[in-house]
Amino acid sequence: MTVPEIEVNDVPADGYLLDVREREEWVAGHAPEAVHIPMSEIQGRVDEVPADRTVYVVCRVGGRSFQVAAWLTQLGREAVNVDGGMQSWEASGKQMVSESGQPPFVA
Template structure:
């Protein structure tokens, strides 16, 4: 499984890189703040909503601590998607949230 640190993700955003962030936390967790531009697809909905994702794109998976996003990364990888897990999750995120 490919992983990335929160700092690496923040640097991509600061350098205006076009990245696709998927936040797999529950809706109420995301309401408390998410990385700007991240799309919320709760882990429990991922299988039914993965058709919203494009297999030609790369995605960075985000959750609270890196556990659920790790599960999501493994699942999507097995389905043929290009995914990376953000290690440490929002607990380690020091960047902007909205």
């Protein structure tokens, strides 16, 4: 199966960004507009993911998000893996926020 991939700088500003990292990773730093559903919970929470628009899936480096994007694609959803994950997001200087009260970083 082919899973489309996109570079972090090409993710649309109004795109639906799904962050599938674990809670500790999310708390440390994430894209401000991202929606958090850990990979370990995605099957039980798939109804929270919109079926009527492209979903851009991100994790730390791209492995987990690739798996989730492939699974969503098998369900008939339009899903795109964000190549390089949050490490590339941070390296490109894109905005990040944290839930910890500390400066955001990719854990």
